[in-house]
Amino acid sequence: MDTPYKSAQQQSRLPGHFATAEMISPACDAGQGQAGTFVSAAVALPAAPDRAILRISALGLYRAFINGVRVGNDLLTPGWTCYDARIAYQTYDVTHMLRPGDNRLEIWLGDGWYRSQILWASNPIYNCWGEHIGAIAALEVNGLPLLVTDGSWKSGFTPVSRNGIYYGEDYDARITPCADSAVDVIAFDKVLLVPHEVDPVKEFEPRAPVAEWRDADGRRIYDFGQNAGAYIRLRTQGAAGASLRIEHAEILGPNEEFDNRNYRSARAELRYVLAGDGEEVYAPLFSFMGFRYARITLEGDVERLSVEMVPISSVPVAAGGITTGIPAVNRLVENTVWSQRSNFIEIPTDCPQRDERLGWTGDAQVFAGTACWLADSERFLIKFLRDVMHDQRENGAVPHFSPDPTRLHPIDERGDWAGSTGWGDAIVIIPWQLYLHYGNREALAECFPAMLKWLDYLWSISDGPIIRPPAVWGDHGFTFGDWLQPVGDNRKPRPTVADDCAATLYHFISTELSSRIAGILGDAAQASRLEARAEEIRRAFVREYFSPSGRIAHNDQTSWALAFLHDLVPAEYHEAGKAYFRRVVEETDGVIGTGFIGTPALLPALTRLNMLDLAEKVFLNRKVPGWLYQVDRGATSIWERWDAIAEDGSIYDPDMNSYNHYAYGAVCQWLFEDVAGIKPLAEAAGFQRVELDPAILPKLSPVKAWHEVRQGRIEVEWELAGDQVSYRVDLPEGVEARFKVSPARRDVVIDGASVSAGGDVALSAGKHVIAFRI
Known part of the structure; x- marks a missing residue:
């Protein structure tokens, strides 16, 4: 196996004969937004190989x-990183694909994140990481190049064609x-190449339409x-030259x-022009969308035989x-789950549909705990943190x-796009969640x-413990605050x-947590210093x-909520x-x-x-604002x-309105940790030991939850009958628990x-039945 990523500087040599390959760019490539290109070569083999390995990467997508x-079934390779820091490469066993005689390797290239538009129409950035796409590859047979x-x-x-x-x-x-x-051999520093750090983007089972109809213009939706x-x-x-146009939408x-x-x-x-040689199948190679609805326009002599949605994700x-007795909660x-899947495509994005799709740190930090409950997010989030660290100012x-495209191409009128509290704190909070869930001390280090x-930056904003952010977007210390906090009736806002x-x-929050992290890492001096600073704050x-x-x-x-949750309310x-x-x-x-x-x-x-x-x-609550309002x-x-979407069905200002944004789904962490009652413990990180402390909300009964950890599957369920709770627990070998016997729980029987x-x-590990009255 290729060695795991440590850092670009530590990647002293590439495996096999990959180090001898050169980055090549198609001489016919006309630049961003122009016709797609490929590079290729042929080679003869005297006999079928015993083992053949292809290592490959690209500037752009390949x-x-x-x-x-097609080689493999990974999507959007080589993935998205801070390309000036590191670029992933993939390794494929292609033994079964080679044959005696002539063999041809062809690498199609797409603009991808590397040089197609990034950011919105008012500040579009093109060619963010470079103007020239290219490929680098090495095909080895029986250990020889x-x-x-x-x-x-x-x-x-x-x-x-575009x-x-x-x-x-x-x-x-x-x-x-x-x-x-x-082809042109282009200058390229191969020290940037690292093995793919996350699981590759994959397809889900396709979804057939649940309904279809024609609009007033005859287009099928x-x-x-x-x-x-x-x-x-x-x-x-259909006939050669006939075409289909596929548009996408999240809502009606x-x-x-x-x-x-x-x-x-x-x-x-998507626009597809037919070759005209019988049945044709098409799915895009170098793009994806966020959508629920598709509208197809047929132009010319063409027949649509079938259409399906293919969801994709890195997780x-x-x-x-977790399930409850209320279908809307389920x-x-x-x-x-779907918002995480849709936005965990190479990096944790805010949304998968509009001219954004960026790895917003604030969204990621509030959701990191939920992400780890719902999917194995360890490698995915570590890779994201490496990008964040490279982009740190x-x-x-x-x-x-x-x-961050703005690091290389600043948006002058809005200052530096960095430094917001609640967003930048991702550098502390996400590693902490990785430690809690996976025991990953290396991520902390x-x-x-x-x-x-980051902590020194925070202190510098106002030269002291109280931060007084400027009101002007982009100024030193600007913060998004509690972004999109509702105010209610604008005649008498809350x-x-x-x-x-x-x-x-x-x-x-970040200073106190960093003090704890320093202690875990054995840095007593930093732990003491940060503890004193947290106390001063x-x-x-x-x-x-x-x-x-x-x-x-x-x-x-x-x-x-934040003051009570983080013990900032004095006794x-x-x-x-x-x-x-309570009154608020x-x-x-x-x-x-x-x-x-x-x-x-x-x-x-x-x-x-x-x-x-x-x-x-x-x-x-089923009114707006509320979680179940959107379900309804x-x-x-x-x-x-x-x-x-308003109660009358009208659409809120579409200039900033995504219908696939995982941030408010962070409530699922509360469902697992408080309602199901499975709390990971820092002193026994990685679910070596958990605290069982279910919050019995009568209307949610019955509640069932499961979670796959390294040791196996944890399962809990509780049901309320009158004032009697039955709480069943199943712990795998290697996981212990402690059950909270609080005064509010009477007549406890375990x-x-x-x-x-x-x-x-x-x-201990195994099945347990706990009964108590509330």
């Missing part, structure tokens, strides 16, 4: 063919690839019943009209699930998104220097957290934001604070008052304070905005034996 047959890319290869045009991540793809099947041009990161695969036949308008205005400048279309295998969990500011740079309070809350926070009556400054749901204000918090939540009658950073904290904070009645009411509106993925209240009970 798809390789040997003797006309058979074919490596060099200046002797040839190039030509592919049937892909492609781009936002653009989609145009394909003219009448074009037969012909290698009639030369297909509903696939699920919003997903995906592409269309179609079967067609109030009158069921096709509506993809929220894609903004992303064309996100196609589920690692956890659909919410399913929607979260010299002053310690962490980028708003990564890979790898990211720790970047954490320290209170929201101020930027300085939100920033200082996260200043404390804590004292300053209390002085700045608490009145003598115990009321927090902005008296909003986000401030209270002397605890009871008064609980009363204020009750005043909204169950409607959510939190945005991107407050929402993941709201229900855990209410649960921790034993306000289970409020947690249940808020979670099950027919959502099949998580929305970016609470109010993305495996047939009565247990007195006031302590924890240790449980």
Whole structure:
């Protein structure tokens, strides 16, 4: 096997004969947005090989063919990284593809993230990492080099007549690839090449339409019943030169009209021109879309034989699930799964559809815990953190998104796109979740220097513990705050957290957590220093934001939730604070008052304070803003905005409105850890030991949850009958648990034996039955 990635600097040599290959670019390539090109070479074999290995990468995207047959089934290779830091390569066993006699290796190239449009129409960036696409490959047979890319290869045009991540793809099947041009050997530092760090993007089982109809212009619209990161695969036949145009949309308008205005400048279309030689099958090679609906326009003598949606993801295998007695809640969990799959395509993006699809750090940090519950996200998130660290600024500011095109191509009028609290804190919070879930101490160590740079940056914003961010976007220390925090009726808006309070809350969260991480890494000096700094922030926070009556400054749901969850409410204000918090939540009658950073904290904070009645009411609220409101509106993925579709079906401003945004799905972490009651423990990271402490919300009964960990599968379920709870647990070998026997649980019986209240009970691997009254 190829050695795992450590760092570009440590990658001293490439395996096998890959080091002798050169990066070559088609001489016929006309640049970004132009006709697709390929490079190829032929070689003769005297006999079938015992073993043949292809190592391959590209500037841009590639798809390789040997003797006309596709190599592997990975998608969007070589993937997306900060290409100026490292570029992945893939390794394939191609023994079965070679034959005695002539063999031909052909590598088709696409613009991909490397040089097609990135960012929205007002600030589009083209050729972000370079103007020239290219390929580098080495084909070894029986340990000897058979074919490596060099200046002797040839190039030509592919049937892909144009492609781009936002653009989609145009394909003219009448074009037969012909290698009639030369190649250029281009300067390339092979130290950038690293083995693919994440599981490759793969297809799911295709989905057939659940409904189809014609619009007023005769175009056929297909509903696939699920919003997903995906592409269309179609079967067609007709005359040469006839064509199909495939458009995509996430939603329908109030009158069921096709509506993809929220894609903004992303064309996100496929256009296929027929070769005219019988049945033809097409799916795009170098792009994907976020959609539920497709609209197909036929032009000329053409017949559509079949059409299907093909979802894709880097995390196609589920690692956890939870169900309750409420179908809408189960659909919410399913929607979260689909939003993770749709946006975990090489990097954790905000959305898969519009002219954005960027690795926003704020979205990723609030969702990281949920991501690890629902899928094995370890390698995926570590790879993302390496991009984040490469994009971190010299002053310690962490980028708003990564890979960050603005680092290489600054957007002058908005300053540096880095340094927002709640977003940059991803460099601390994501490694911590990786440690909790997988026991990955190496991720903590790898990211720790970047954490320290980030903490120094935070302190520098206002030269002290209280952060006072500027109001101007892009200025030093600008913060998104509690992004998209709802304010209710604009005639009498509800209170929201101020930027300085939100920033200082996260200043404390990351400093305190980094102190704990330093202790785990054995750095006693840093642990002590950071602990003292966290305590200084804590004292300053209390002085700045608490009145003598115990009321927090902005008296909003986000401030209270984060302050209680992270122990920033002083003991002397605890009871008064609980009363204020309860009233703030009750005043909204169950409607959510939190945005991107407050929402993941709201229900855990209410649960921790034993306000289970409020947690249940808020979670099950079906008005807007609320999780189940979007389910009732027919959502099949998580929305970016609470109010993305109004009750009358009207669409909120499409200029910023995604219907596949996983951030608010972070509530699933609460479902696993609080409602199902499975809490990972830092002192026994990687699920060596868990705390079992289910929050019994009567309306959710029965609750069942499962989670695959390294040791096997954890399963729990509870059901409420009257005031009697039955809680069943199944722990795999290598996982122990402690069950919380709190005063609120009466008449506790574990495996047939009565247990007195006031302590924890240790449980070994195996099945256990726990009964108690509430």
